[in-house]
Amino acid sequence: MSFELLSPTEMSEADRLSIARGPHDGPALMRNAGAAVAREVLSRYPQARTVHVLAGPGNNGGDGFAAARLLAQAGVDARVYCEGRPVAGSDAAGALADMRLPLLGFDAFAPEETDVVVDALFGAGLARAIGGAYAQAVEKANASGACVVAVDLPSGLSGGSGLVLGTAIRAGVTVTFFRLKPGHLLYPGRALCGDTVLADIGIPADVLSEIGPRTFRNTPELWRETFPWPHSGSHKYARGHVGVFSGGPSASGAARLAAISAARAGAGAVTVLSPKQAVQVNAMHLTAVMLKWIDTPEEAVNFAKDRKMSSAVIGPGFGVGERCVEFLLALAGLGAESPFGLVLDADAITSFADAPDRLFEALAAIGAQTGRERAVLTPHEGEFRRLFPDLADAQGVSKPERARRAAERANAVVILKGPDTVIAAPDGRAAINVNATPFLATAGSGDVLAGIVAGLLAQGMPTFEAAAAGVWLHAEAGARFGPGLIAEDLPALLPAALSELYNGDRTSF
Numbered sequence: 001m002s003f004e005l006l007s008p009t010e011m012s013e014a015d016r017l018s019i020a021r022g023p024h025d026g027p028a029l030m031r032n033a034g035a036a037v038a039r040e041v042l043s044r045y046p047q048a049r050t051v052h053v054l055a056g057p058g059n060n061g062g063d064g065f066a067a068a069r070l071l072a073q074a075g076v077d078a079r080v081y082c083e084g085r086p087v088a089g090s091d092a093a094g095a096l097a098d099m100r101l102p103l104l105g106f107d108a109f110a111p112e113e114t115d116v117v118v119d120a121l122f123g124a125g126l127a128r129a130i131g132g133a134y135a136q137a138v139e140k141a142n143a144s145g146a147c148v149v150a151v152d153l154p155s156g157l158s159g160g161s162g163l164v165l166g167t168a169i170r171a172g173v174t175v176t177f178f179r180l181k182p183g184h185l186l187y188p189g190r191a192l193c194g195d196t197v198l199a200d201i202g203i204p205a206d207v208l209s210e211i212g213p214r215t216f217r218n219t220p221e222l223w224r225e226t227f228p229w230p231h232s233g234s235h236k237y238a239r240g241h242v243g244v245f246s247g248g249p250s251a252s253g254a255a256r257l258a259a260i261s262a263a264r265a266g267a268g269a270v271t272v273l274s275p276k277q278a279v280q281v282n283a284m285h286l287t288a289v290m291l292k293w294i295d296t297p298e299e300a301v302n303f304a305k306d307r308k309m310s311s312a313v314i315g316p317g318f319g320v321g322e323r324c325v326e327f328l329l330a331l332a333g334l335g336a337e338s339p340f341g342l343v344l345d346a347d348a349i350t351s352f353a354d355a356p357d358r359l360f361e362a363l364a365a366i367g368a369q370t371g372r373e374r375a376v377l378t379p380h381e382g383e384f385r386r387l388f389p390d391l392a393d394a395q396g397v398s399k400p401e402r403a404r405r406a407a408e409r410a411n412a413v414v415i416l417k418g419p420d421t422v423i424a425a426p427d428g429r430a431a432i433n434v435n436a437t438p439f440l441a442t443a444g445s446g447d448v449l450a451g452i453v454a455g456l457l458a459q460g461m462p463t464f465e466a467a468a469a470g471v472w473l474h475a476e477a478g479a480r481f482g483p484g485l486i487a488e489d490l491p492a493l494l495p496a497a498l499s500e501l502y503n504g505d506r507t508s509f
């Protein structure tokens with residue numbers, strides 16, 4: 001499946017460009033869309049005797065008319081319910097004229113009497129909250145137990161944000177066209193779509209070069225060309241050196257989890273930088289990962305310079321407070337000499353809650369000296385709110401858009417975690433992750449993610465790509481385990497996920 005995602009506005013631009021170039025005009029695209037829906041209904045529900053089609057006033061309704069015509073031709077008792085009528089001369093009006101079935105009012109809609117409902121009320125053109133007779137029809141369909149096949153989007157779902165406007169239909173399957181929209185992958189939308197089927201209706205892929213999409217599904221195709229596989233001449237120093245800052249004696253496990261994960265992700269060397277009181281406990285648990293006693297920001301800076309630290313993780317288990325702020329600012333103050341990558345998680349994010357601008361200014365200074373962002377922030381929604389309270393509360397703004405604005409403000413790549421983790425860059429790129437398992441929501445899981453991202457950064461992978469690849473690998477590793485997963489399992493699951501990626505790479509060349 002392709003990785004570009006199109007907003008509803010970009011999708012209508014794709015329709016327009018495609019129609020202008022031919023060979024398919026608007027009515028032909030609509031016939032193809034209707035055919036894709038009818039095909040899905042007939043193949044998934046071969047026993048269905050009746051199908052009720054809910055048709056809205058725009059072209060989504062037009063797709064519904066086109067599907068109803070083909071279902072009736074296939075011998076299904078297709079009944080079409082419609083409140084408004086399509087605008088005269090529109091593609092939908094043409095599809096209605098071709099359909100030759102009676103139009104019934106919503107009053108007669110009785111979905112409990114049918115096997116399948118085709119939802120063609122609203123798609124990409126949903127402009128406001130659903131209300132009145134439309135809302136009643138949606139709620140009737142949801143309460144009926146009938147299987148719902150949604151055309152393009154479950155009605156009520158915003159294709160851009162994945163948010164529900166008013167109320168929304170719950171589909172068993174959603175048939176969409178050309179490219180997915182962010183709303184198919186973002187919650188709550190993802191849960192409303194059921195299975196999502198992507199149909200080719202004849203729009204040529206080259207319209208994308210004119211549209212220039214900036215939102216993507218996080219698949220390896222997005223970043224595999226920059227993945228830092230070692231080559232025969234690689235020695236361990238060429239594969240980077242990650243420093244992971246440890247907390248005190250009772251909070252050192254998070255750093256070790258991040259450290260071993262950085263090593264598994266391919267970093268040539270990894271050192272846990274530990275305060276004196278925690279050296280003993282860290283020493284008892286580390287083998288391949290090195291250990292260095294570091295108590296002050298100056299010692300950290302000297303170590304980073306002397307040992308050519310190429311990326312650092314700070315935050316997991318470190319402790320919230322001014323000490324964390326000082327370490328971070330000292331590392332950021334290295335400017336062009338600073339590590340290629342700084343991964344800030346957990347306590348490093350919370351430590352700046354009272355003065356986020358201090359962090360953003362420090363990261364901007366690195367950007368100004370090096371020409372690109374070097375930091376990755378990995379907040380979950382609660383941590384995001386601490387640094388970006390206005391964005392956390394922005395009503396109706398999609399998760400990718402919130403993450404984008406945060407990335408631009410912070411001069412950092414932002415990994416906004418959750419079941420639909422979004423990775424966003426200051427330049428406006430955003431990727432939505434789709435391979436996560438709910439079992440990943442467990443203590444220490446975020447420490448592993450921070451370590452993987454730092455491991456990739458240390459090897460010179462560009463920041464946005466390293467963050468996206470790290471999120472994908474973390475989820476892929478988790479998906480290999482399932483129930484019973486704890487964070488300690490994840491590093492050992494990474495080799496299988498990496499092997500699949502590696503073998504996939506080799507066969508695709």
Ligand SMILES: NC(=O)C1=CN([C@@H]2O[C@H](COP(=O)(O)OP(=O)(O)OC[C@H]3O[C@@H](n4cnc5c(N)ncnc54)[C@H](O)[C@@H]3O)[C@@H](O)[C@H]2O)[C@@H](O)CC1
Pocket residue numbers: 015026027029030033056057058059060061063091121122123124125126127128129130131134151152153177201
């Ligand atoms: N030729 C084309 O442009 C193609 C369009 N396609 C279909 O066309 C759809 C987009 O069509 P449209 O842009 O006409 O949009 P929709 O059909 O999704 O909805 C737009 C219509 O609904 C009304 N509306 C929006 N929100 C409402 C609300 N909350 N309550 C009541 N009325 C509301 C608008 O005033 C407008 O009349 C896609 O989702 C897809 O299904 C496909 O057939 C592919 C080809």
Ligand SMILES: [K+]
Pocket residue numbers: 060119120121122123150151152153154155
């Ligand atoms: K729909």
